[in-house]
Amino acid sequence: MLALDNIETFRGPAKILHGISMKIEEGEVVAIVGRNGAGKITTMESIIGLLRVKSGQISFRGENITRMSAHSIARRGIGFSPGDCGLFSSLSVQENLEIGRWHADPKRIDKMADGDTLEKRVYSVFPEIEGFKRRNSLKLSGGQRKMVAISRAMYLCPSLLLIDEAFEGLAPVVISRFRDALKKIKEMGITLLMAESNFSNASLVADRVYVLDRGEVLYEGKPKDAMNDPRVKKILQG
């Protein structure tokens, strides 16, 4: 579904990604794990076109999207929920959500099963949003903001959803709530790609992990086998 082939990306003068290659299949949940500065966020921003890729190729469902602008990539069905949530604080929660729907490709919405509207589908992930959707997005707690950010990306009717740090800053009590939500999204047939600095959180939901270090893929495979690799173990546990 999504293939990265030897991607190199710079942030200003600094080369962050040194030839990253990945393959993500339809319906998978994949987590990119690594320490800070390993290149997780840079990989995500390269995929969705917020950072310009220097060399290499990214293809999505067979189409080369390497140097497309962010909005045309989003319209092709790649949703993004950033680590800082990136909510539009001058808009209400509802307006935040709706923005995604206006730019979703109608063809994808039409393909959904009968009786399953986009709206129903989004709200089934985090029904709590119904309770605060009229509020200004400034007046939300950290957990609520994350819910809105993920739901907003869901409104794009994506076939691939990128979530950066889904569990960061969440209290343990809320983490399990989010884990269930992610499972639900997976059941809808949406492919998930997550960036996680916390390996144990990532292994809760991911079918497969890529461990990054200094802009290179160090390990690729099942989360439970990752710790068998001494290099991965060293990086993730010190």
Add this chain to the structure above:
Amino acid sequence: MDIFILQVLNALFYASILYLIASGFTLIFGVMGIANMAHGSFYAVGAFVTAWSLGFLQSRGVEPWLLVFFLPLGAIAVAILGMLIEPILLRPFYQRAHEYQLLLTFGVLLIIEDGIQMIFGSDPLLVDMVIAPFGSLQIFSFRYPNYNFVVIGTGLVTAFLLWALMYRSRFGVVLRATSQDMRMASAMGINVGKVYVLAFGIGSFLAGLGGAIIVPTQTAVVGMGLEALIIAFVVVAVGGIGSQLGALIGALLVALVRTAGVHFVPEIELAVLFLIAVGVLLWRPTGLLGNAP
């Protein structure tokens, strides 16, 4: 009493023009964070293009009442100018410090100010022939040209349309989202480039419209843009930069103060105006309706 009514009408007339200029300035600042130094010059271009084209059409024998429909020509020309300047000149510099945009638009200002002289010459242009077909209204002892009501009405209608655009349309939501976080907006499928061109176009159009509708009552002269820019600064400083309602209230306040100032302290009315801006900024640094970003 007569004088008072006349002064109020004059203030409203002036406020309408100021609002058109300031709302465009504040729109561009709100969406792109650019303090467009060339905004006053856009206003001047609107006036000159309208004056020149109406003069040209009249010389070709077009009836005065028909000419009225060509007034917006100046505004359209400025909108096109703006929609060229934004993508070509400003867009490559959004990643850089704000000082560069200020400097670029200052360069555009210098070019336009001299460009106007090169193209239209330095003689003032006036197209007062479009006023007569509107007739005038008897108010107590004086006659007030109906055209001035058209100008006041244009300001009011524009204010309403802008409000509807910002808060009652999808484009408004998109515009507000983009102005807050353009990266995130583009990740939500919004074509930020298009939004920017449109916003800059609308902002420029408003300044051009101000110039276009004032030129039947005042001559288009070299340097009119510089004064307009400074007064627009005062309007948005008083009203609150980035706020459309602020631009409206600021325009009304500034127009009233200036009209009163010209009446009572003609020598230093401009100084009074700037002092009021100073006072407002001291009291509320973000202007009357601005909120601290």
Add this chain to the structure above:
Amino acid sequence: MTLLETINLKKSFGENVVVNDVSFNVDDGEVVSLVGPNGAGKTSLVNLLSAYLTPDHGQILFKGRDITSLSVSERIKIGIARSFQIANLFDELSALDNISLSISARSGKTYTFLSLADRDTGVQNEAGNILSLFGLDDKSNIPAKELAQGERKLLDVAVAYALKPSFLFLDEPTSGVSTRDKAKIMDTISSAVRNEGVTAAIIEHDMDIVFKYSDRIVVIADGRIIADGPPENIRDDKDVISVIMGSQGNEV
């Protein structure tokens, strides 16, 4: 001896009460952790104590003196400093300059106009020592904006530490840091703080870290203190653990 005491502290934003009637005290030399779910009011509490926010109601006492109305800079003068949840640094200045700025502000050298800052060996040496204390000595000439996230967090704490406070607030010193770096950062901070006998209050989500590094744990939920005691007691309190960890707490 009680160093800091709050009496019925209250703060609300509109109808949202973030800190509700909080009274607690911290003894000299203690390391206290503030824990609780998101939105419980921990950061707001620290903001109140560091004068970033003003309370609607209540009093803050420091060494027995009422400091409720003191400004940020006045509280810094009497020895209350803080670090930030999102590293808050002088990005264009080098790591060394970030620290020396703190030192010269502390020692009243702000208004020194015509002598070269980098010739002040006293300040430079102290700054160098603090950098090496925090394991950043090889980064001294690198602008703060070019440091890695973990290093930024450490530098943020070091800038506050350089003020030689008697009370230091640390707002999530390990947030946004990978699991591996967390322990290293906390080891560094904890040894720096304990060596100088600095009293510290730490906001933290990671319960392993909380249990390992603190003398006392204060649990906050919905703006109120719901438990307060040494780590052993908190760990054994099932009710409290379920508030912090959720019903599946043991599983996590």
Add this chain to the structure above:
Amino acid sequence: MIIKIGAIKNVAQSKLFVISLLIALVLGALPFILGTYQTLLLAYGLIFAIAGLGFNLLLGYTGLLSFGHAAFFGVGAYAVAFAARDLGIKNMELLLLTGILSTFFLSVIFGIFCSGLTRIFFAIMCLALSQVVWVLSNKLYSITGGSDGMSVKWPSILWFDEYSGSGAFHRFIFDYYYYVLVIFCIMVTLMWLLCHSPFGKVLQAIRDNETRAQFVGINIKKCRFISFVISGSLTGLAGTLWVPLTGHITPESLHWPFSGEILFLTLLGGFQNFSGPIIGGIAFTYLKAYAVASTPYWQFVLGVALLLIVIAMPRGIVGLFSSLIARFTSRSERG
């Protein structure tokens, strides 16, 4: 480790000192090679360099963009004109003192109003205040001569007294150039020290991160105020030095487009550098002089030049050269 850094800095600083000394010597020798007109232009260049240096203390080091610095420049010049006309002062040193004192007081007043503001609000406040001064200079015709302005005669410099008779113009320009050069060198040295002093670091810290500066106990408002007063006074000094050379002052030099020109020259040189506004001041003087001389549409030329500069060398002349040098040295190191 620390001692080592100190040593490197000492080497760099003494290198800088030698280079500056060489540049000063070249500047001192130039009038013997150049003609009178070129010497005059160079004197203007040095004066605008001083103005830019003052302006950049706010923009580059404190992170505040003033759009009213013309007020300081103009008031410095007007103060000289008043002192010469109304008090009959002929002595340049006294005129300088009058100019500096006036701009000092003006910047204290402006500073009280401005130092609580930042960003666009600061810019607009400076603009509004400077426009008040401009309006007054225009309207108070009986005192200021309105838009006709005032003329200023050549003052006496130190013990050199009369500039009259044949060759007086040449002699005055020659002497005055050195007068300006000495003041320029002193000001550059003082400002360099200031920018590298603890206070200079504090200003940069406030520019970088106001909140954090507050949380290391810095009184932000006070520091901004001091920076503003120094900046305004220095730009005022430039105006004071400028007016004897032009011999005439009009409200134009108080008007906001002139503030724009000060910003222009600072960015032309590069505001992220200490030396940027110095180079910018000199380069701008030449650019404008040649534009004015070659076409009535000199504003147009300046505008085009401005756009080209921003597009081709966004970090200013100094930024361009330092990146060229960096590229050259890294290449030679590799080779």
